[in-house]
Each structure stands twice: as structure tokens, then as C-alpha cells.
Amino acid sequence: MGDEPKNRFEKPVPTLREVARLAAVSVATASNALNSPGRVSEELRQRVQRAVDQLGYVPHAAAQSLRRSRGKLVALMVPNLRNPFFADLVEAVERLVFERGYSLLLYSSGEDVEAEIRHLNLLRSYRIDGLILAPAGRREPSHSATLAALKAPVVLVDRTLDGFDVDAVQLDNQMAGQLAGKHLVDLGHRRIGVILGSSSVSAGRERLLGFKEALVAGGVVVDPGLMREVGLRDSRAYDAAIELLGRPDRPTAIFAGHSLVLLGVMRAMAELGLRCPDDVSVIAVDDFPWAQAMQPPLTIVAQPVPEMAAASVALLFDRIEGNEAARERRNLLPPRLIVRDSTGKPPKGA
Amino acid sequence: MGDEPKNRFEKPVPTLREVARLAAVSVATASNALNSPGRVSEELRQRVQRAVDQLGYVPHAAAQSLRRSRGKLVALMVPNLRNPFFADLVEAVERLVFERGYSLLLYSSGEDVEAEIRHLNLLRSYRIDGLILAPAGRREPSHSATLAALKAPVVLVDRTLDGFDVDAVQLDNQMAGQLAGKHLVDLGHRRIGVILGSSSVSAGRERLLGFKEALVAGGVVVDPGLMREVGLRDSRAYDAAIELLGRPDRPTAIFAGHSLVLLGVMRAMAELGLRCPDDVSVIAVDDFPWAQAMQPPLTIVAQPVPEMAAASVALLFDRIEGNEAARERRNLLPPRLIVRDSTGKPPKGA
């Protein structure tokens, strides 16, 4: 009954025109009062401000974005939010981006390069100001064109796309591998298993490289038979661990490429009734909240996530704000070895 | 060197005008060909399509959003990405939203109601089509106005805002509490400690309510002295657990309100050298990947995260697509008890 508008939302959103009318100035003046207060007398500025407050005016981002060509919009794409490293990264990036008055478009590629490309294409519509990308995997031929089509600065984080000249922020993965390798060698391990996420992502390759270096430097021969490369699904890490730890001459220590692999390894050890570190020492890259609540608390090579987030955002906004000067910059951040109780001397018999 | 444009991005993004020109039709026809193919002859449709492909045209979301009043933009705000429950939720929601051709603006309130309000206000500019909100805490006076100012449908998830008539998707938290309580009572526990996140979030209150019901139904008296309410920071859960488990008549079982609390409890038990479940049984709400890799694997009341995500998105798009019919709908999803090894009979002496 009645002639009330069926529309659920009573009053339309106030526009700048109405603000201007209420303040008895032109639209141009209203706009100036808000954006370049210098161009307008103090009196009018206040009048406009009052009108804004009274009406609860908020600028229409789409209209602004159309006119300027800046949408105050930044995109972040990660492979997988279930990986605590990326969850932390997203949380930190969101905070920093918000502080600058920007909003964050979030995409998850699900570790699937094709999905990644599809997402990037949808993204084109939004005319984002910049993109922070943790790529799903190795560089695809289409990457180049797709990213260029964005026409916005790109910062790569965590993983790189080979031969791609954009800014990048990464863990010093080689050093991370070295830290882990040296730690195990120093403890006296000589037969060491490695389970890697995927060597098709740059981070994995480099971690392995550093790890091998450390072993060689410690006079340990690296046995290719003790290395496994699982995809990015943890169940496969579990299988690999079962197989590696089930053999008669099982390794005395395992190096896991990242925390999701570690998850599989720990499940496998529980399954096989192996004790840590008494039977097998375990170390991995990627700290995460649960690492210190495990029994035993896990020895980890930690990534400085807040610093990585800060560096990515800083690099990105540097470009956004038009500092075209430098060519691409690569920002390597140092890992930190956190020794807890999952690593110890190898068992006597071994 | 020479007279190349200094601008880093060579060609400007193609516009619909240029598509139209290339296809030798008017802009209107080009637009129609893309949006309402029925209104245009097949021949022209194809010509336009070819031009689009050739130029790599992508519509300008801001311009579209200005003209229609639909931006293909949905916002999701969660309290904290470090909580694996929310990480999973975001991942699932992103996928579903993307499938519908929308993009996701992500915000994290950091469990801070004031930040939440600030975020919501920034959000107003974007004229989003809808919002999925997991509120940081209890309802604030400003919530009502702030959400209304969004002028977009809102779906609450995980937590509700009391007395707020919007669609909501939640775990049946009371049942979750009951499940946990009944499980412990059935095992024979009588002195049971409870550590809750915060009773100012609806989920916490309801879990506690159900838990008590189960105890009472099992003829167990609930001892208020064994209940602790910690904020949302895990360190406080740790302190509470240390205190509760340090007393001479320590409880034989602990019920943790959610996984971050559980984290504190497990650290405390390690600290105190208590074995699980031999000394103390532990159960919590919120499954997470690491729960089954712990020693022992943890008994958990799991939330059906994918279903919750699907329900929220479905409810939201139902509104977005204009089904105003119903009044608010509340969608309670059932929890599932996953019995692993962290719960057992109480120790003999107790």
C-alpha cells in the first residue's frame, strides 16, 4: 500500500551538484574546494565543507576514475590463501595500501597459471593503478602481453618470472637454502632428504641451489636419489615423505621446501611412528603460527613477511607516483634461521 | 633516443569509439553488439566482435559503472587473515565471486571495530554492488548508519550484529558447543576448562551456551572458575591456559573457542610438559590444515567453510540481482565433530 518508493534504499546518494547547490557555489568551485583548497577562498571552502558534512557526500570513485585516470585501486594476486605465508602477506599489504587511501582488489589464482591469466584479463577492465603479483608458476608466453595490457606498474613478490624486467621483492632464497643446509650439516647429518614444492617456481629452484651449496661446502655429497619434487598439493608431499622415510636407509634429516610440504612430512612421520628429532630432524622454509605449538616446536627458516609487504608496496607506489627514473629493481630480503627443537644430532646408528 | 613518447606505456587503451570506427558502425551499435546482441544484425555483430578482438578492447569498468549503476564489484571484510578460517573463507569467496564475473575488494579490520568503520566509510566511494562482512565485534551505534550509507545489500558471515536485519550465514555455534561438550562428557570428563575468544562476538557466546547445555545435560556442574575469556590475541590465551593448567586441581579437559585460542593452549601444554590426551584432553572449534599434523592430531569441531562461502555468495547475489522479496534470512550451517587423538578418557587419578 501507499506510494512509497519500492526501492529499498530511500534517498539517492548525494552528488557534488547538490553539495554545490547547498553551498551556493558552482560545481567547479565545490570540486576545487575539496581537491585544491588553495584555489578557493577560505570562506567558500568552509561553506562547501559544511555542505559536504551535512549531506554526507562521498565522491563517486568511478566518476573520478573516469575523469582523472587514477582509480585509487591496486590489485594483489596470490596463488593460494591457504598458505599462511600468503595469508600474512595479503593482510600486511592490505593494511599498507589502505593507509595510502587505496583499496585492494584481491585475486587468488589457485596455483594455476591459466587461471592467473584469466584473472589478469578480467582485471584489465578496472584500470588499476598497480599490481602486486605472486605468480603461480613459470612464465608463460602470454604473461608478457597480459601484463603489458594492464598498462600499470607491476611488482613481483615471492616468485619471479624469468627474464621479466619488472620490480621484484623476494626472499633471498638461496641464502635460505644455505641456512637450512648449513644447520643440518653442522649438526652432523650426512644423509639428507629434500622435498621441494616445485622447481618450476623460482623460489624453489633457488632454495635448492643454496641448500646444495651448503652441503657441498660441508663436504657432504648430495644424493639425487633423496630429492623429491612434488607439485603444490600437500598430499603429494605426504606420499613422497612416506616413501623417503620408509626406506631402510632413510635419511636422518629432511629439508622441506615450504610449509605446505612440511605439513605432509609431519603427517607422514606421525603415520610411520617416527620421532622428531630423535629419529629424523626436520627443517623447512616459511614460519607460521603453528610452528611453535607443534611437538616438538619446529626449526624454521623464516621469511620477513612484514618487510616483504612493505617493500612491495613501497616499490609499487614509487612507480604509481611517477618515479619512472630507475630501471627495474630487485629487492632481496634476508631470511632468518629460527632454531627450535625439530632438529638435532643424527641418531647414533646412522 | 629521439622523439618517442616518454610515457612508459606506448599505446593508449582502445576505447569503444575506436572499435566502432574500425567496424564502421556507430558507438551505439558497437555497444549494442556487445551487450544486447539481439538488437543488432548478425553481420554487424560479427564485424564489431572482430574489431574488438583485433584491438584487444576491454570495457572501461569505471565508465560502465558510472552509466549503469553497477560496478561488478563486491567487497569482503574479515577481521583477520591470519586466522585460517578467514583465509579459507576469503579464498572460497574470491573464487565464487570471480566465477560470476565480479571482482573482490578485500579489507581486513584487524579485529578492530573502529578500523572496520573507517574501512566501510572508504568503501562508500566505490559504490559496491554488495558486501560480505565478518564483523570485528559487537555492534556499534555507527554500524547501522555506516552500513546503510553503503546502499548495497549486506550479508553477515560468521558473526552477527545483534538486532540487525540483514541476511546472515553462520555456523550453528550452539550446536558446535554442544558437540564439543557432549564429546568430553561422554568420555567421562567432569572438570572441564573453557577458554573463549571473546564473548562480545556472537559466535563465542553461542558456543559457550551450547557447551554449557551439553555439560548440564550430562549431569556435570559448570564451574565458572574454570572459564576464561581472552581477547582476540593468542598470547592472552596462552597466559590463561598456563594459569588454568598450572593449578593443583587442573581441569582434565580444555575446550578452546577457536583455533587461535587453541594455539595458545597447545603452547602452554608444551611449556608445562603436559601430555595430550594422557594428562589433559583438548578440543576446539575450527578445523585447519595443521590440526592433523600435530602430535597428537587434534579433535576438532569443524566449520563447513566451503558451504558457508557458497551460502554467503548466493544470498548476496540473490539481493544484487534484485530479489527483494524476502525479509532477512538467517542461514545456520551444521558443524561436524572430527574425532582425532587429542581427546581421551580423563587420567585415573582425577
Added chain:
DNA sequence: CAGCGTTTGTAAAACGTTTTAATGAAGACA
């Protein structure tokens, strides 16, 4: 008071779309 730079304000164009209303062409009908 003429000339001139400086403020302060505004009208109007522009951004890239969608949509409404108008145009014209081609058949159908008498």
C-alpha cells in the same frame, strides 16, 4: 585613471560508456 598582474569564481568540455528517442529503410497491406 589606465594598465596590469593576481585572485577568485565559473561555464563548459571531457572522460567512456549505456540508453532513449529519433531516423530511415524495407515490407505489408489496402
Added chain:
DNA sequence: TGTCTTCATTAAAACGTTTTACAAACGCTG
């Protein structure tokens, strides 16, 4: 043949801003 429909196409207005270019008013200087 003229009129009436239908259909495909388009010109132009609109969405809510920012910005450019100009006008008016003011304060100086000589």
C-alpha cells in the same frame, strides 16, 4: 501508390566528476 509497421541503426543525452579556459573583481604601480 500511398500509408502503416517493423526493424536496424544512430545521434545525442546522461552518468558524476575534474580541468581548461575564461571572466570578473581586486589591488597595485606609475
